[in-house]
Amino acid sequence: MIDYSDNRYLELFETQKSHYIEIGNTTYKTRIKKLKRLQVALETTYKQDLRDALYKDFKKPQLEVDLTEIYPVVDEIKFISKHLRSWLRPQKVDTPIALLGGTSRIKNESKGVCLIISPWNFPVNLTFGPLVSAIAAGNTVILKPSEMTPHTSNVMSKIVTELFNENEVALIEGEVEVSQELLKLPFNHIFFTGSPQVGKIVMKAASKHLTSVTLELGGKSPVIVDDTTNLDKVVKKIIFGKFLNAGQTCIAPDYVLINDTIKSEFITSFKKHLKNFYTENPSMSHSFGRIVNQKHFERLHGYLEDAKSRNAEIIVGGIVEAIDNYIAPTLVFDISEDSELMQNEIFGPILPVKTYTSIPEMITYVNSKEKPLALYIFSKNKKRINEIINNTRAGSTCINHNLLQFLNHNLPFGGSNNSGIGKSHGYFGFLEFSNQRSILKQHTIGAVDLLTPPYTNVKQKLVDVTIKWF
Numbered sequence: 001m002i003d004y005s006d007n008r009y010l011e012l013f014e015t016q017k018s019h020y021i022e023i024g025n026t027t028y029k030t031r032i033k034k035l036k037r038l039q040v041a042l043e044t045t046y047k048q049d050l051r052d053a054l055y056k057d058f059k060k061p062q063l064e065v066d067l068t069e070i071y072p073v074v075d076e077i078k079f080i081s082k083h084l085r086s087w088l089r090p091q092k093v094d095t096p097i098a099l100l101g102g103t104s105r106i107k108n109e110s111k112g113v114c115l116i117i118s119p120w121n122f123p124v125n126l127t128f129g130p131l132v133s134a135i136a137a138g139n140t141v142i143l144k145p146s147e148m149t150p151h152t153s154n155v156m157s158k159i160v161t162e163l164f165n166e167n168e169v170a171l172i173e174g175e176v177e178v179s180q181e182l183l184k185l186p187f188n189h190i191f192f193t194g195s196p197q198v199g200k201i202v203m204k205a206a207s208k209h210l211t212s213v214t215l216e217l218g219g220k221s222p223v224i225v226d227d228t229t230n231l232d233k234v235v236k237k238i239i240f241g242k243f244l245n246a247g248q249t250c251i252a253p254d255y256v257l258i259n260d261t262i263k264s265e266f267i268t269s270f271k272k273h274l275k276n277f278y279t280e281n282p283s284m285s286h287s288f289g290r291i292v293n294q295k296h297f298e299r300l301h302g303y304l305e306d307a308k309s310r311n312a313e314i315i316v317g318g319i320v321e322a323i324d325n326y327i328a329p330t331l332v333f334d335i336s337e338d339s340e341l342m343q344n345e346i347f348g349p350i351l352p353v354k355t356y357t358s359i360p361e362m363i364t365y366v367n368s369k370e371k372p373l374a375l376y377i378f379s380k381n382k383k384r385i386n387e388i389i390n391n392t393r394a395g396s397t398c399i400n401h402n403l404l405q406f407l408n409h410n411l412p413f414g415g416s417n418n419s420g421i422g423k424s425h426g427y428f429g430f431l432e433f434s435n436q437r438s439i440l441k442q443h444t445i446g447a448v449d450l451l452t453p454p455y456t457n458v459k460q461k462l463v464d465v466t467i468k469w470f
């Protein structure tokens with residue numbers, strides 16, 4: 001672990017700053033080479049170390065590490081390697097007749113020195129994913145992963161130290177204070193993934209230097225289920241989406257809204273599939289993880305106690321084991337609106353379900369909350385699907401499944417307002433770390449050159465004609 005004292009942050013920042021033009025002028029081949037080195041580290045050299053670290057941090061099942069931490073980053077590298085050459089090619093655009101004699105192009109140039117602050121729930125994916133976009137765009141980067149998954153941060157630190165010179169990429173481990181110190185520096189871009197509360201702190205700090213920001217935040221993502229689906233298949237998908245990573249996923253279903261006619265069928269199916277996935281006792285299942293730490297365990301335990309005190313019905317689960325930060329997959333009905341579970345992002349394995357009687361009523365309810373990061377719709381009725389999409393707002397939507405939208409690099413990933421600002425993944429992630437520089441080249445004397453002072457009547461006529469006809 002590199003020991004960066006406060007002064008060293010500034011020193012490191014200055015070192016990267018003195019290199020950022022040079023790194024920003026590297027070719028697509030050089031950048032892809034760097035990315036491929038990272039790919040090898042993730043796929044082979046450090047794969048087992050990362051699996052072990054994530055198990056130590058919060059018993060993340062190995063298959064989930066491979067599928068949700070390693071695969072998305074490796075896939076992003078492959079996708080970017082295929083397209084980077086064309087993304088870096090200056091893009092010719094039309095020049096209007098009024099600017100006759102000129103040609104125009106857009107150059108995607110690097111922003112410069114970037115800061116990436118990441119959360120603990122998918123620490124590898126959400127630290128190295130943005131790093132891949134930042135490197136592709138030609139930036140230098142300082143990474144600050146979460147203090148809550150120290151084993152994983154430690155392995156990531158080893159990877160970064162082995163693969164990169166610190167004048168282009170450095171990783172700093174440590175507590176929240178490290179982020180606070182780093183946020184004082186005049187970065188050219190900050191990419192933050194975390195809660196809306198901390199997102200506001202980051203944006204405030206960035207405003208001091210007019211640093212651009214990408215904020216990948218969270219919130220309450222609803223799942224809407226109508227009465228036209230094959231409910232048994234739907235419930236199976238929702239259980240997968242909700243309890244993956246023990247519910248600690250930014251785009252996990254936060255709560256479900258079902259048509260009130262399907263309540264009992266929903267409960268029967270839920271009990272059946274939950275048992276099939278995690279056995280009668282999920283605490284013994286190797287497929288179910290743990291809450292990351294005591295603080296979050298207590299937060300979730302508090303939500304459950306609050307729900308019970310307000311007469312919510314715990315249909316399944318509700319069992320907690322403090323010694324292991326274990327919270328059983330839990331299904332809750334009859335939850336009151338002012339309960340903690342409905343007022344906060346849950347970010348854990350507790351699923352409240354509410355019933356609705358009409359689509360407009362359900363849409364009004366969804367719109368009474370902040371714009372979600374994801375909104376899921378399970379329905380076979382095309383008209384209804386469109387009605388829901390057109391009358392709500394969300395960062396992303398997946399129809400007849402959940403989570404999958406994250407894995408398509410052709411789709412921008414991100415929220416809207418309270419759930420985020422800016423987008424990541426594929427070309428959109430590359431753009432986020434790039435400045436679209438406009439370049440207009442004047443080849444001959446242009447029309448504007450005829451309009452310099454003194455402003456005569458003839459020149460006025462020329463302007464009149466231009467406004468009218470060009």
Ligand code: NAD
Pocket residue numbers: 117118119120121122126144145146147175176179180183193194195196197198199201216217218219249250251345347373414415420
């Ligand atoms: P968090 O906001 O508490 O912390 C995120 C990062 O910010 C951590 O690295 C932490 O060290 C740092 N941080 C915390 N307090 C800070 C402060 N006062 N000043 C500066 N930095 C500070 O979030 P978390 O608990 O790590 O993650 C959970 C949240 O992240 C949830 O809201 C979830 O929805 C969201 N999330 C969003 C995405 C996405 O892609 N949109 C992905 C994962 C998680």
